[in-house]
Amino acid sequence: MDKKINKLNNQDNLTILIFVSVLLVLVLFVMFQVYTIAPDYFTKLAIIITGIVICAFGLSSALAVLMHIKKNKKDIYTAEL
Numbered sequence: 001m002d003k004k005i006n007k008l009n010n011q012d013n014l015t016i017l018i019f020v021s022v023l024l025v026l027v028l029f030v031m032f033q034v035y036t037i038a039p040d041y042f043t044k045l046a047i048i049i050t051g052i053v054i055c056a057f058g059l060s061s062a063l064a065v066l067m068h069i070k071k072n073k074k075d076i077y078t079a080e081l
Helices: 002-037 041-071 073-080
Strands: none
Touching: 002 041, 002 073, 041 073
């Protein structure tokens, strides 16, 4: 039972890390593309700040989910099995 729980936990952790990585890559790509066509300094600054905020919220929410899963993995995965 513990083996299955750990396997499911590892799969969920990997999935979350993949999604966060894709989020970061996409946000950085879009930031770069929009930054190159921005007309002035303040628009470029707004783009950078917005990208940083999006990344911060994405990372913090993923970290919260990972901590919740780690803290409650017995309850979460025994109900699933």
